[in-house]
Amino acid sequence: MEVKSEMKAIVSKIEVSAGAQVAADDVLMILESMKMEIPVPAPMAGRVRSIAVTEGASVEEDEVLVVLDLS
């Protein structure tokens, strides 16, 4: 499953790496928009297949951030 950005933002900090197991609501990364740090939670439990962005990158709304394999 693709986890997409809900908004135009900058990738501030990536909290997980490929291969990691995550639980629902675990923070995958922090986005920054308008001086606010916006956590991106895992929508459900799974394993991180890949991370599509790098820290410091600008992302648009609906851009894929992380791909999860659901467990």
Next chain:
Amino acid sequence: MSWTPEIEQLERLRRLRKRMGGAESIARQHAQGRLTVRERVDLLVDADSFQETSTSAGAAKWDDEGRLESFRPMAYVTGQANIDGRPVILEGGDFTIRGGSADSGTPYPRVEVAWLAGELRVPFIRLLDGAGGSVRNYDPEARRAGGDPTMPPGHAAADEGPLVDVQPTGTPGSFDLPKRHDFSAVAPTVEDHLATRMAKGNLLAQVPVVAAVLGSVAGLPAVHVGDCHFSIMTKTAETFVGGPPMVSQALGLTVTKQQLGDWTVQAKTSGVVHNVAESEADAFAQIKRFLSYLPSNVWQLPPWAEPQDDPNRRDENLISAIPKRRTAAYEVRKIIEAVVDQGSMFEISSLYGRAMVTMLARIDGFPVAVLANDCRRDGGAMTPAACIKTERFVDLADTFHLPIVYFADVPGFMVGPESEAAGIIRFANRASAAVREASVPYISIVTRRMYGVASVVAKADGMSVKYAWPSAESGSLVAQGGVMAAYRREIEAAPDPVARRLEIEDRFQRMASVLRQPGLARPLEIIDPRDTRPAIVDYLRKSHAVNATRLGPKLRVGMRP
């Protein structure tokens, strides 16, 4: 001698009318994944409750002996019905009849039912599917030749005899306005426009009005999309005042119907349409949900329902809902969910003006209108779109006597070139005016930031009350922005300007806390966040008696800024 032949004639018209645009047109409608108007009505209203009106309306032609020669049903279905046991009046466009073109029959049945909704004080629902007028209405030659060839033809019913299109009235070649009571009238008269406008003008102040965009909706029906309290569209529908051919002619632009007015345009960018539906069935479910929070008219209180939830429920998560780190965002919907009656949230316009969340919900069984800044969007700042959304939502709540519950975390009105170019100053004024004019119970919970003039959304007059969480902070402007503006010279002169700026900002930041000084927030009380639900329940119960004395239409005097 009896009237049997006349009744039989009438029954014949009714049978023809039920066939809509004929099997072929209906198949085309279904092939597009769309329901017919009659299937839509069946899905929306309570079983067996639909009482159709004007069942024989349409354009009929009679021969010299007074026998029916041809009949094309009106492209609208109108009637009365119940939704969840409460009466409503509705109209639906029939796309299978000449694309739902407004000319196919008389306008009277539609004007009549809109008027009746106001007079009987029941909600009015428009199921829109179809275009406005067609220039072919003006062309007697084309009409004589059998109508608009681009539109589906009238149905052929062997057992009902041959059907041909209706002859035009008036002189060939002239743009004739038919007489008011001509049964084959094809365009509304000036008086009809006035009557429609008067009825509609009153309607929004009297009864809930809902519009659903279920197909391609253009022209006058498209105007109706904006003339309501709640609008919804499916992802396969679109609406615009003028379609691609008109845009091409007027502007030389080649655009698709989707580019002009699909859900991404109308529900996200323009905000004309409030909600998006995954299917037509979903659209009807959402319409029912919307109406369930509202009274049938402004002379009644919103329908209270026996609450299943404990009024004194204290959600433990609320104590840590606001992050200690000032710049950390949080999901405000989780806070709302922890406070309102379980399962009662219904978000309106979630894709537009997203810095302000607007929701209908229930607290202790009372329907309420919830406003909440979303700090994840535009930092929670009141953008022009968020202001427009706030103004409309506060007006909706005030019109139907819904108490307003506001979760405030606002850094101010949105700054920047984009915001200024969009007219933030005017829309800020209009949102503020709507809040000022509202006379419903109004309770604000200041959860974090409350800065600048935007803090007026936390209403501070009339019977409104304000509570603050310990995380609340307020001031005329956010320290981070204001310090640089006010202390520029001092900061620039310092050996380490950045350190100096941070030091001053930190000093102001500590001063902004509600625990230090009440500031702009001036709360009635600083509360434990876990006590929010009991505090709101207490306020709603006490203000209810006052709310109940303020029924009827809200008078709005003068003009908004």
